Amino acid sequence: MSYIAKPKVSHPKLPKNKLGLTERDYEGSVSTLCAGCGHDSITSAIIQAVFELDIEPHRLAKISGIGCSSKTPTYFMSESHGFNSVHGRMPSVTTGANAANRDLMYVGVSGDGDSLSIGAGQFVHAIRRNLNMCYLIENNGVYGLTKGQFSASADIGSKPKKGLANQQEPIDAVSTALSLGATYIGRSFSGDKEQLVPLIKGAMLHKGFALLDIISPCVTFNDHEGSTKSYAHTRQFYHHVVDMDYIPPAKEIKADYEKGSAMPIKLHDGSKIVLRKVDKEYDPSSRAKAFKYLRERSNAGEIITGLLYVNEGRPEMHDLMGNVDTPLSKLSLDSLRPPDGELERILRGYR
Amino acid sequence: MAAVNDVVIKIATVNGTGSASANGLLRKAIFRMGVPVVGKNFFPSNIQGLPTWYEIRVTADGYQARSNRTDLMVAMNAQTYAKDMAEVTSGGWLVYDSTWPRSQLLDREDITVLGIPFSKLCNENFDGVRTRILMKNIAYVGAIAALLDLDLEVITQLLEETFGDKKHLVASNMEAIRIGYDYATENFPCPLEASVMAMDNTKDQVIMDGNTAAALGCVYAGATVGAWYPITPSTSLMDSFRSFCAKYRVDSETDKRTYAIIQAEDELAAIGMVLGASWMGARSFTPTSGPGISLMTEFIGLAYYAEIPAVIFNVQRTGPSTGMPTRTQQADILSCAYASHGDTKHILLFPANPAECFTTAVQSFDLAERLQTPVMVLSDLDIGMNDWMVPEFEWDDEYVPDRGKVLSADDLDQMDKFYRYLDSDGDGIPYRTLPGEHPKGSFFTRGSGHNKLGGYTEDGSEYQEVVDRLLLKWETARTLVPKPEIIYSKDNKAAILTVGSGNGGCKEALDRLASKNIGLNYCRVKAFPFGEEVKGFVEKHEVIYVVEQNRDAQLKTLLMLDIEANPDKLVSLLHYNGMPLNAGFVVDSVLKEMAKACAA
Numbered sequence: 009m010s011y012i013a014k015p016k017v018s019h020p021k022l023p024k025n026k027l028g029l030t031e032r033d034y035e036g037s038v039s040t041l042c043a044g045c046g047h048d049s050i051t052s053a054i055i056q057a058v059f060e061l062d063i064e065p066h067r068l069a070k071i072s073g074i075g076c077s078s079k080t081p082t083y084f085m086s087e088s089h090g091f092n093s094v095h096g097r098m099p100s101v102t103t104g105a106n107a108a109n110r111d112l113m114y115v116g117v118s119g120d121g122d123s124l125s126i127g128a129g130q131f132v133h134a135i136r137r138n139l140n141m142c143y144l145i146e147n148n149g150v151y152g153l154t155k156g157q158f159s160a161s162a163d164i165g166s167k168p169k170k171g172l173a174n175q176q177e178p179i180d181a182v183s184t185a186l187s188l189g190a191t192y193i194g195r196s197f198s199g200d201k202e203q204l205v206p207l208i209k210g211a212m213l214h215k216g217f218a219l220l221d222i223i224s225p226c227v228t229f230n231d232h233e234g235s236t237k238s239y240a241h242t243r244q245f246y247h248h249v250v251d252m253d254y255i256p257p258a259k260e261i262k263a264d265y266e267k268g269s270a271m272p273i274k275l276h277d278g279s280k281i282v283l284r285k286v287d288k289e290y291d292p293s294s295r296a297k298a299f300k301y302l303r304e305r306s307n308a309g310e311i312i313t314g315l316l317y318v319n320e321g322r323p324e325m326h327d328l329m330g331n332v333d334t335p336l337s338k339l340s341l342d343s344l345r346p347p348d349g350e351l352e353r354i355l356r357g358y359r
Numbered sequence: 360m361a362a363v364n365d366v367v368i369k370i371a372t373v374n375g376t377g378s379a380s381a382n383g384l385l386r387k388a389i390f391r392m393g394v395p396v397v398g399k400n401f402f403p404s405n406i407q408g409l410p411t412w413y414e415i416r417v418t419a420d421g422y423q424a425r426s427n428r429t430d431l432m433v434a435m436n437a438q439t440y441a442k443d444m445a446e447v448t449s450g451g452w453l454v455y456d457s458t459w460p461r462s463q464l465l466d467r468e469d470i471t472v473l474g475i476p477f478s479k480l481c482n483e484n485f486d487g488v489r490t491r492i493l494m495k496n497i498a499y500v501g502a503i504a505a506l507l508d509l510d511l512e513v514i515t516q517l518l519e520e521t522f523g524d525k526k527h528l529v530a531s532n533m534e535a536i537r538i539g540y541d542y543a544t545e546n547f548p549c550p551l552e553a554s555v556m557a558m559d560n561t562k563d564q565v566i567m568d569g570n571t572a573a574a575l576g577c578v579y580a581g582a583t584v585g586a587w588y589p590i591t592p593s594t595s596l597m598d599s600f601r602s603f604c605a606k607y608r609v610d611s612e613t614d615k616r617t618y619a620i621i622q623a624e625d626e627l628a629a630i631g632m633v634l635g636a637s638w639m640g641a642r643s644f645t646p647t648s649g650p651g652i653s654l655m656t657e658f659i660g661l662a663y664y665a666e667i668p669a670v671i672f673n674v675q676r677t678g679p680s681t682g683m684p685t686r687t688q689q690a691d692i693l694s695c696a697y698a699s700h701g702d703t704k705h706i707l708l709f710p711a712n713p714a715e716c717f718t719t720a721v722q723s724f725d726l727a728e729r730l731q732t733p734v735m736v737l738s739d740l741d742i743g744m745n746d747w748m749v750p751e752f753e754w755d756d757e758y759v760p761d762r763g764k765v766l767s768a769d770d771l772d773q774m775d776k777f778y779r780y781l782d783s784d785g786d787g788i789p790y791r792t793l794p795g796e797h798p799k800g801s802f803f804t805r806g807s808g809h810n811k812l813g814g815y816t817e818d819g820s821e822y823q824e825v826v827d828r829l830l831l832k833w834e835t836a837r838t839l840v841p842k843p844e845i846i847y848s849k850d851n852k853a854a855i856l857t858v859g860s861g862n863g864g865c866k867e868a869l870d871r872l873a874s875k876n877i878g879l880n881y882c883r884v885k886a887f888p889f890g891e892e893v894k895g896f897v898e899k900h901e902v903i904y905v906v907e908q909n910r911d912a913q914l915k916t917l918l919m920l921d922i923e924a925n926p927d928k929l930v931s932l933l934h935y936n937g938m939p940l941n942a943g944f945v946v947d948s949v950l951k952e953m954a955k956a957c958a959a
Contacts, residue, residue: 066798071635082803082815089794090803091638093631094657100586100628104635104643105794107584107619112639112795130631133624332615337641337793339617341581341760346607351754354575358565359390 014038014086026062034059036083041076046198046224046239047146051083053201054115054144057208058085061256068113069105073098073127076153076226077119077146096127099134102141103325109335110326113212114141120161121151124179128160131181135188135217140324142211143219145181146198148226149237156229167234180306181221186299186317192218193298193317197242198225200313206281207315209254215276216324223311242311248286249301250314255280273320283315292317360450361430361553364394364419368503370433371443372496375407378435381496382413384517385503386746390566391513392557395421397863398566398746399939404591404684410439417507417555420870423712423747423863427943430553431506433499435477440464452551454502456495473547475502480538485531494535501539508550510557511540563751569742570646572713572752573672574599576720577644578607579754582670584643586621586632588651591684592740593674596646626651630658630669637668638804640765640793642724644670649678649691652698652735659733660699661806663829666780666789668727668763671735672720674743677937686937687740689859690909695735696887696917702826706734706836707887711844711862712742714749715885721758722841728763730836731791739908741860741939764790771797778802779813780825787832833888840886843893847880848873852901854880855949858914861906861940868945877949879904887917894922897929902956904949906932908940 014037022030034055039048058068065087072078074095081090093101098116106114123131123145134143149162158166161181162174185193192214196204204222211218223242225231231238255261257278271283271292283292291297298317305312332339346354361367368385372378386398397416403409416426434443434455441463447453449469455461457474464472477498481491504514514536515529522528543549574596577585587597597620604618619636623629629645636643647655652673662669675691677683697704706726710719719736727734764784771777771792779802780789792800802813810821811828844862848869857865862883869881882896882903897903897918907914912931918924932948934940 064798066801067795069794087798087801089801090805091635092803092805092807093634094661094806097627097631097658100623100631101635101638103621103628104584104586104632104637105639106635107586107621107632108636108639108641108643109795129624130628133628137621326619329619330614330616331619332610332613332617335639336583336617336619337636337639339581339583341642344581344583344608344617345579348756350607351575351579351752355565355751358567 025059027064029059031055031059033087034065034085036081036086039080039083041079042228044227045076046148046226047077047080048083049198049201050144050146050204050222050224051080053204053208055084056201057205057212060205061209061212063113067111068115070115070117071098071102071105072117073122075119075122075151077117077224078122080117080146096122096125097130098122099127099130099139103134103137103139106139106141106325108337110140110331111335115212116141116143118143118145120145120147120149120159120181124160124181128179132184132188135185135190135219137325138189138191138216138322138328140215140326141217142208142214143217145219145221146224147181147221147237148224148230149235150226150230152226152229163236166236167232169229169232173234181219182316183299183302185219186295186302189295189322190219190317191216191319191322192315194219194315195221195223195311195313197223197246197313199239199243203248203251203313206252206254210252210275210281210315213275213277213279214318215320216322245309246311246313247305248314249290249312250292250316251284251286252315253282253284255282273318275320281315283318286314293319361428361448363554363556364417364558366417366430366507366553366555367426367428368415368417368431368433368507369429369446370413370435370499371439372411372413372435373438374402374405374409374411376496377493378411378413378496381500382415384497384514385500386415386566387517388504388509388513389415389417389555390561390748391517392510392555393559393561394419394555394557395560395564395748396566397423397425397748399425399741400745401938402685410436419558419560421560421748422867422942424867425939425941427941431503431551433503435495435499452506454499454506473543475539475542477539480542481535484534484538494531497532497535498539501536502543504536505540505543505549506547506551508554508556511536561748564748565751566746566748567713568595568744568746569710569713569716569738570596570674570744571599572716573646573720573736573738573743574603576717578603580642580721580724581760582642582644582724583617584619584621584632584636584641585645586623586629586636586643587645587647588623588626588629590648590651592676592744593646593648593651593672595744596672596674626654627658630655630671633669633671634658634662634667637727638794642670642728644672644724646672646674648674648676650681652691652695656699659705660701660703662733663699663703663705664701665804665806666731666791667804668731669733670723670727671733673735673737675737675739683937685740687860687939688908688935688937689737689739689861690911690913690935691737692858692909692913692917695737704833706730706732706840708734708736708841709859709885710736710738710742711859711883712749713747714752716742717752725761726836726839729761729839730788730832731763732832737859739860745939764788766790766792766800768797771799774799778811780809780811780828782811782828782831786835787828787830788835837888837890840888840890842890843885843896844883845881845892845896848878851878851880853903854882854896854900855904855906855945856882856884856897857906858884861908864940864942864945865906867942868949871942871946872949877953879949884914887921889918889922897922897924900928902928902930904930904932904952906934906940906945908934910935
């Protein structure tokens with residue numbers, strides 16, 4: 009929500025993608041978040057992902073609710089349509105938009121307050137519908153704009169800057185999504201772009217509900233000693249469990265993968281993702297096993313990251329409803345009406 | 360007093376016993392005999408076991424409101440015998456199931472009690488508990504047919520239409536009709552003085568409820584996305600939309616649908632979905648009732664400020680809070696007119712009957728897209744769920760929808776740069792683009808402060824420029840919304856002004872007052888903001904009786920707020936007990952107010 013437009017400076021040597029656009033073309037206005045905010049790193053990961061995926065900016069819609077995270081859609085893709093809605097209601101706006109126009113790519117940006125407190129209802133119901141979207145939670149455990157109250161993702165024992173440690177059970181977005189049947193679930197860290205960019209690419213291309221819970225430290229209100237969402241804490245306790253590579257359509261899988269650890273998955277647009285299991289015990293295709301693993305590690309204080317669950321087979325919202333392939337918003341109104349003279353026949357039934 | 364083709368039948372039953380189809384059969388039979396009818400349901404907020412009533416007013420004159428008489432009470436529910444007996448108009452009749460005789464029903468000497476042993480007769484003739492209950496309902500239709508001299512051939516034909524090939528059902532239902540009919544004929548002097556005589560006053564008329572008509576309007580308007588959360592009394596609107604769509608919106612070759620009905624998790628989500636879909640350019644709507652509007656208000660404010668079309672049907676019920684969910688009222692006028700925090704105001708459309716629900720539904724999408732703002736259609740339970748006889752509504756196959764100012768890809772090609780909130784035409788309505796259409800069309804939709812270019816702002820004058828333009832748009836809306844219905848009786852200075860479902864009772868009251876040599880003029884507002892016609896009407900009268908169905912005179916308040924109507928000449932006649940308005944209330948109230956004014 010910056011009102012400082014970023015000057016467009018031409019750098020002739022910047023690399024271009026297939027559309028002839030540079031990464032700069034995918035930027036937005038200057039961020040007004042605090043210096044060092046995790047959210048800005050996520051913004052730049054999004055920019056890299058869409059640049060590398062050759063996405064036409066106007067074919068992507070970015071939607072958000074309210075909060076620091078929800079401000080970020082103005083900081084990337086200034087040539088895309090954006091919708092900064094009301095607090096906790098990004099999922100419903102995205103649901104309606106997608107229902108009307110299934111051809112666009114939908115990226116929803118939310119936060120832990122926006123999705124796990126005020127918007128918890130909409131978050132879980134969008135999952136139930138397997139809405140085809142990329143849903144990012146920029147998770148810092150606090151309310152920044154109102155100066156540091158705990159959010160529902162705060163861990164037990166996590167200390168605020170002032171006052172008493174949190175004693176309430178946190179809501180974990182990943183296990184919630186797992187239990188509700190989201191079809192692509194990942195967790196990452198704003199400070200780990202190498203892991204994050206492929207995860208975002210996969211989430212954007214996945215057909216169905218893709219959730220990324222991204223730990224994104226709040227430098228102003230939750231980056232101190234005793235906080236479990238600080239940079240230091242996250243770096244100390246986070247573990248890659250499943251990493252992934254993104255392979256564009258028509259490209260071969262070339263990298264050498266250790267036997268037994270690689271798991272290639274074909275996405276609907278013909279591209280592939282290859283899961284690299286860091287922990288060979290982990291099974292990202294089983295909800296039950298993923299859930300068990302997640303609980304055990306989380307009880308041990310670990311933050312496990314990577315693409316934790318994926319299921320490319322489940323139909324998304326439109327297919328569940330049996331809708332036509334053409335976006336509903338593109339159908340001519342004439343074609344939607346009963347045939348000429350039909351009203352008279354309908355009314356006969358009411359005599 | 361009841362007379363031929365002027366009789367009110369009320370049937371008291373227990374809900375969940377299948378009486379609705381029997382009552383429908385009775386109402387249709389009278390209608391098919393060419394005699395106008397009004398059907399009103401008085402039902403509990405409950406699934407099974409509580410008292411429910413259905414009232415059929417037979418009215419040769421074709422009045423649309425309910426009457427405050429009950430000429431023939433069919434008391435089929437022992438729980439309510441006392442209340443039902445008390446309600447019968449002097450000189451009327453009460454039919455009850457005399458399988459178990461009740462001496463207390465004979466207390467009133469001014470009415471005639473007709474005992475018919477329905478249960479006994481049905482037990483003797485039918486097997487199975489459920490069948491016996493259902494047939495008892497049909498049997499009372501038979502008894503009424505005898506008492507009112509209904510045409511049995513018409514009833515047979517209706518049963519044949521209902522059951523089609525299932526001939527055994529036609530036969531068993533006709534047997535039940537016969538049981539009631541024969542018993543009445545053999546034991547009572549049939550027909551009664553108040554009977555039904557075939558006439559030709561239902562030509563080109565249909566009987567429909569407003570929710571069905573509104574749903575049909577949505578189909579004809581080309582709505583594709585309907586999002587909702589179930590709530591009485593609006594639920595049947597989406598149910599009807601679904602059944603019309605199942606018929607007209609499924610591709611015959613691929614079997615795929617050209618509509619999306621989304622049952623949302625709550626009303627907050629339902630309206631969010633409508634806005635998302637409208638943003639993308641689909642015609643989208645949500646049906647709801649008062650509590651739903653309360654939940655939607657934050658998003659309604661966003662739609663107003665960010666200028667996103669939305670169609671909201673509010674089928675009003677009795678508030679406040681949960682109130683009486685199965686009773687009617689017009690008590691959401693103010694909360695809808697100014698829904699949401701901050702300076703907001705919204706277009707309201709007020710259909711008066713199902714025929715207008717159909718046309719208003721189509722119109723609401725045109726206005727929402729033309730004005731890029733939420734449009735609320737304020738119906739109510741009386742219109743939405745009751746059976747109204749209305750003229751067959753017409754549809755012009757040449758209808759061209761108004762999609763408003765939407766720039767096409769070609770338009771954008773010609774443009775240097777697109778800005779979302781510029782008032783290029785001076786009417787307060789900016790141009791919009793649809794996402795995905797063209798690279799130049801992109802803009803950022805936000806509920807936060809924005810300037811005329813669409814950019815974020817915290818600058819006071821930039822902010823004010825936009826909200827001032829919204830006022831200009833409001834004035835444009837004033838010229839586009841439907842004009843009121845105005846009737847002049849003769850040159851005088853007093854008038855009745857009403858809204859929505861107040862129409863039927865008020866028009867009947869005008870006739871009755873005219874018969875007492877009191878000629879009043881009439882204005883029924885059809886929309887908010889009020890146009891020049893309403894303003895002129897209010898100005899030219901000295902006394903205006905404002906008839907509305909709420910406690911707090913909300914319509915009167917709105918007249919004062921929007922067109923600065925002088926409160927000294929607005930006399931409120933308020934009817935808000937949850938029952939539909941009847942002419943008697945209006946007549947009595949007008950006479951009382953006139954007497955008061957004379958005495959003063």
